[in-house]
Amino acid sequence: MRDILDKLEQLNESTGLANRKTGDVFRNSSGDEIIFNNIRFFPDQGGKLEPDELDAAISQVSNELGSEIQWLNTRSARSGGFAVASFNTPEGELFYGRYLENIKPDFAGNYVPNQIGDYKFAGKSAAKVQSGLTPQDLLTDRIDLTVEDILKQLANKLGTDNALYKVAYTLSMGEPLPMTFDAPSDESFTGFRDYFCEILQPIALQRGQYTGNAGEAAEIFLGGTFEGTLISFDDSKTAGLSDSIMTNSEGKSVKVSTKGGKGATASTKNLIDSVNELQETENGRKLIAKYEDTIEIMREIQKRGQAGAPLYLGMKYDIIDENDARSILEMKNKAPVSLADIDELGLSDNLVTLAKGRGTANTEKVNLYYHLMAAVAFKAADEVNDKTDFSKAAADILNNGALVQVYTKAKESKGQWTLSEFDTVYPGDSIKGVYLSASKTYYSTGIKGNYTFKIDKGQGKPKDEPAAEGPGREKRTSSEKDFAKKAADIALGKNRDTALDKTPNTMGGVGRKKR
Numbered sequence: 001m002r003d004i005l006d007k008l009e010q011l012n013e014s015t016g017l018a019n020r021k022t023g024d025v026f027r028n029s030s031g032d033e034i035i036f037n038n039i040r041f042f043p044d045q046g047g048k049l050e051p052d053e054l055d056a057a058i059s060q061v062s063n064e065l066g067s068e069i070q071w072l073n074t075r076s077a078r079s080g081g082f083a084v085a086s087f088n089t090p091e092g093e094l095f096y097g098r099y100l101e102n103i104k105p106d107f108a109g110n111y112v113p114n115q116i117g118d119y120k121f122a123g124k125s126a127a128k129v130q131s132g133l134t135p136q137d138l139l140t141d142r143i144d145l146t147v148e149d150i151l152k153q154l155a156n157k158l159g160t161d162n163a164l165y166k167v168a169y170t171l172s173m174g175e176p177l178p179m180t181f182d183a184p185s186d187e188s189f190t191g192f193r194d195y196f197c198e199i200l201q202p203i204a205l206q207r208g209q210y211t212g213n214a215g216e217a218a219e220i221f222l223g224g225t226f227e228g229t230l231i232s233f234d235d236s237k238t239a240g241l242s243d244s245i246m247t248n249s250e251g252k253s254v255k256v257s258t259k260g261g262k263g264a265t266a267s268t269k270n271l272i273d274s275v276n277e278l279q280e281t282e283n284g285r286k287l288i289a290k291y292e293d294t295i296e297i298m299r300e301i302q303k304r305g306q307a308g309a310p311l312y313l314g315m316k317y318d319i320i321d322e323n324d325a326r327s328i329l330e331m332k333n334k335a336p337v338s339l340a341d342i343d344e345l346g347l348s349d350n351l352v353t354l355a356k357g358r359g360t361a362n363t364e365k366v367n368l369y370y371h372l373m374a375a376v377a378f379k380a381a382d383e384v385n386d387k388t389d390f391s392k393a394a395a396d397i398l399n400n401g402a403l404v405q406v407y408t409k410a411k412e413s414k415g416q417w418t419l420s421e422f423d424t425v426y427p428g429d430s431i432k433g434v435y436l437s438a439s440k441t442y443y444s445t446g447i448k449g450n451y452t453f454k455i456d457k458g459q460g461k462p463k464d465e466p467a468a469e470g471p472g473r474e475k476r477t478s479s480e481k482d483f484a485k486k487a488a489d490i491a492l493g494k495n496r497d498t499a500l501d502k503t504p505n506t507m508g509g510v511g512r513k514k515r
Helices: 002-012 051-065 147-158 163-172 189-207 214-221 268-278 282-290 292-316 322-330 339-344 349-357 368-387 390-400 480-491 497-502
Strands: 025-027 033-042 069-071 081-089 092-100 119-121 179-182 230-232 244-247 253-258 264-266 403-413 416-425 433-437 452-456
Touching: 033 051, 033 092, 051 069, 051 081, 147 163, 147 189, 163 179, 163 189, 189 230, 189 244, 189 253, 189 403, 189 416, 214 253, 214 403, 268 282, 268 292, 268 390, 268 452, 282 292, 282 390, 292 322, 292 368, 292 390, 322 349, 322 368, 339 349, 349 368, 368 390, 368 433, 390 433, 390 452
Parallel strands: 069 092, 253 403
Antiparallel strands: 025 033, 025 119, 033 081, 081 092, 179 416, 230 244, 244 253, 264 452, 403 416, 433 452
16 A cells, blocks of 8 residues: 555656756745756666765765755665755755665656755646746746847747737837837736746846936946846846846846845845945945944855854854853754753753744654754844844845846737836835845754845745744853854864853853944
């Protein structure tokens, strides 16, 4: 019976990741998306490895990738091979591994479920209604395109007699707007305005067919013009912050953001890139000076990585002290425990409260390293979001970076559609807030990456999983130099027990002093 159920499950999910195609979308319950790149199997000729051979293969592949493999299941005595799937995510390229008993030479026969954590394969039946007019629907190649590249793909997909192809072609020829044409009988006006025009917007910018002040962004970031830029619509490049990116021959870029849209997710790299873009303008340099504290948080999160960042922020915002941080690190390789026994483990009162305050599905087998790291990560995110000006500062930084906001103005009448204009705004105001988020990366069962940043693009503060409630702690004070040294030592795992024991427990408040 179990064999029959397994086969039915496999049929329901096709043949799993082995038959996915580059560009396939995986979506979680919150609507966030990651993009499938490829999957590899080891041993790559098929067969089964001995335990020591499996160790060597994993080590070799990890070195080749230059990144940690995040395992989706637990290795067992029967494991003789593994698969590694690559995905583009807002945090960059991530690699997920799954242990298998053996590898079939026909890789399509190796079943790996269509699920990565909370992310599941989003087939056409699961996708939101978009009328099939998005760049992802119409363009097979979406990176570094000329206008001619785009037109060729639209011609192949839609046909040269299609009304929407004709609109794109006419716009590319420099014809001025407004442009009125017969409404296609098999397309929706909303799909045209909200999705197809994402393809038209960078074409209009290149051809000068826009109103507003996008030219200021081109002057600052592209040396004066959008002409001759290459256009990308790929999710790994736009990372949710924009709908397309225009890049010149020197590698300088301007992002194009369509008005509206759901909340997106950004990585620390996206924010730091925007900070670097601000160096190009006098106003930008003023913003960098104004938001020094926020930029410091961004850089520290990026520098300290997925394990160091929560501990750094936890100490900075008085959620844990240095001894708590060290205790968490020492739990990394410890066996799971029952939360019922937490009082008997010799932990500080603060860690006991943090552990009890965070829910987990299996309270009998709790990995305290992951469990407490998640508890600290969520509470630290709350501190940053609720008690600092981080949200406003980061939004200001992104809006003043190389990001042009575009409003499509179009109207529908009986039997006809009119594309009136593309109105542009720089600096934009499409990003209303930026919120530090631990909800997609920190779990009681594992760490799936560093903090992300949820972007409010007009629909209000994005919801996040609630953090564990913990006790209030007495504030401490110390010099900024002492704090930075302790945080660095603990996050990097350096053994400074003696020195730390002699240092008074006098950490400072949440803010850094201006330098």
